[in-house]
Amino acid sequence: MKISLASIPYFWQREEYFDFYEQLSDTNVDIVYLGETICSKRRALKLEDWMDISDKLFNSGKQVVLSTMTLLESVSELKYLNKIASQKTFLIEANDVAAIQLAKNHDHQFVAGCAINIYNKATFDILRKSGMTRWVVPVEMGKEDISPLISHAKKHQIEIEYQAFGRMPLAYSARCFSARHYQHPKDNCQFVCQKDPQGILVKSREGEHFAQINGIQTQSATVTNLLNYYKDLHDSGIDVLRIVPVDASDTLVVINSLSKVIGDSNNDQTSKDLLLSEQLNNDYSFCNGYWFQMPGIKMVS
Numbered sequence: 001m002k003i004s005l006a007s008i009p010y011f012w013q014r015e016e017y018f019d020f021y022e023q024l025s026d027t028n029v030d031i032v033y034l035g036e037t038i039c040s041k042r043r044a045l046k047l048e049d050w051m052d053i054s055d056k057l058f059n060s061g062k063q064v065v066l067s068t069m070t071l072l073e074s075v076s077e078l079k080y081l082n083k084i085a086s087q088k089t090f091l092i093e094a095n096d097v098a099a100i101q102l103a104k105n106h107d108h109q110f111v112a113g114c115a116i117n118i119y120n121k122a123t124f125d126i127l128r129k130s131g132m133t134r135w136v137v138p139v140e141m142g143k144e145d146i147s148p149l150i151s152h153a154k155k156h157q158i159e160i161e162y163q164a165f166g167r168m169p170l171a172y173s174a175r176c177f178s179a180r181h182y183q184h185p186k187d188n189c190q191f192v193c194q195k196d197p198q199g200i201l202v203k204s205r206e207g208e209h210f211a212q213i214n215g216i217q218t219q220s221a222t223v224t225n226l227l228n229y230y231k232d233l234h235d236s237g238i239d240v241l242r243i244v245p246v247d248a249s250d251t252l253v254v255i256n257s258l259s260k261v262i263g264d265s266n267n268d269q270t271s272k273d274l275l276l277s278e279q280l281n282n283d284y285s286f287c288n289g290y291w292f293q294m295p296g297i298k299m300v301s
Contacts, residue, residue, distance in 0.1 A: 001234050001262055003255065004031035004161060006244045007067040007093075009169070009214060011194045014044040020248045021053050025060040027252065028259035031240065032057050033093055035067040035084070037113075039176070039215045040077050041189065047083060054090055063091070070095040070115045071172045071216060091133070100130055109133045111161075114169065119145075121152055134159040136242065139168040139224070142293040143236055150237035159239040165227055165254055166244025167199070167212060168220040168287075168296065177213035198246060198282070209285065210297065222287035222297055227258055229291070250280045 005024065008017070024032065034050050034057075036042050045053075054064040066084050069077055084092055085102035094100045095113035103110040111134040118124050118135060135158055137146055146160070153160050179189035181200060193199075199214035201221055209221040223246065226233060230241060241258065245251045289298030 001230070001238075002030040002240045003028070003259055003262070004240045004242045005029050005033065005251070005255065006163075006166065006242055007033040007035050007037050008245045009038055009167075009217065009219070010197050010199065010245075011039075011042045011191065011215070012044065012197055012248075013194070016197075016248065017045055017049075018053070020251075021057060023248075023252055024255070025057055025062070027255045028263065029062065029243075029255050031063045031065060033065045033067045035093075037067050037070050037095055038217050039193070040069060040074070040080065041191070042193075042215075047080070051087075051089075058090075065091045065093050065111055067093040067113070068095050068099040070113070070169075071174070072096050072098055073174060093136070100127065100132075104130050107131075111136060114138050114163070115172070118149075121149065124149060124152060124158075128156055128158060132158060134161055134240070136161045137163075139163055139170075140290055140296065142290050143232075144293050147236070154237065160237060161240035161242050162226075162233060162238045162291075163224055163244060164230065164233065164241040164258075165223065165225055166242075166246060167223055168290075169217060169244075170211065170220060171218040173216050173218070176216050177218070178215050181213065220287065220296065221285065222299075223284045224288060225284075225286035225299070226288045226291055227254070229288070230258070230262065233291075246284070247280075247282050250282055250284075253280060 034054055058064050068081055068084055081099055082102055085106050085108055093111040093113045095115045109131045112127055112132045114136045176186040176189055178193040179186050182192040184190055193215045199212040201209050202211045204210050212219040212221045243254055287297050287299050290296040292300050
């Protein structure tokens with residue numbers, strides 16, 4: 001069973017990206033997604049920088065996938081997307097249908113990101129014939145939802161990737177919520193999302209943390225945690241466990257702990273015993289309800 005790390009959804013300082021991926025090269029993560037998926041104004045790293053990081057991770061034994069934007073709003077963003085789609089060195093993650101079309105134009109295979117709505121065999125086959133080699137399951141789909149597609153994917157040798165840890169991406173908007181929170185217009189946002197390296201929690205009127213804003217993205221306030229069910233995911237046909245970055249150091253703890261328990265074929269303990277005993281820097285609230293066909297905010301212990 002493989003472990004993947006999704007692209008960083010937040011806006012960090014330039015040095016933080018390089019330091020994080022330098023440390024990541026020494027882990028046993030199998031697949032690393034790189035690039036900006038939320039906002040094209042986040043230019044701490046240029047495409048050349050991402051390619052340099054890609055080469056280093058590839059040389060350390062990782063499969064590198066270049067991620068693309070989820071919501072395209074300008075011609076310049078399409079041009080940038082075309083540069084990613086036209087390179088032949090690395091696989092790309094398509095998070096918008098435009099990326100699928102450009103990948104097809106360049107005869108390039110792709111990973112269908114979780115923002116691409118695949119809910120049935122007909123859609124699955126259209127994208128498979130267009131070059132899809134891996135399917136990142138939409139976060140709201142549970143074990144029973146994806147069951148009819150498992151054997152179909154296996155038949156066509158399409159890998160299935162499911163989010164096992166990290167905040168869930170729930171929605172995207174042309175409006176920047178972070179800029180509005182700090183009372184800035186989107187066109188003059190002053191990169192305020194960099195003040196919140198894990199986003200901004202949002203409370204309901206009842207005082208419950210139910211969502212989080214991250215630029216134009218709405219995330220779950222709670223962190224998906226299916227780590228102690230990795231065997232169930234494997235037995236259900238999931239090929240890749242996806243980790244969405246949170247705090248840099250906490251993300252590395254999760255990767256190292258999960259790779260340890262998966263790699264130990266003689267281990268009889270549950271991954272909960274191994275993983276949640278690790279001390280994380282931040283106090284997270286966890287959820288995993290969607291996998292069990294329940295409201296996503298629920299947590300099955």
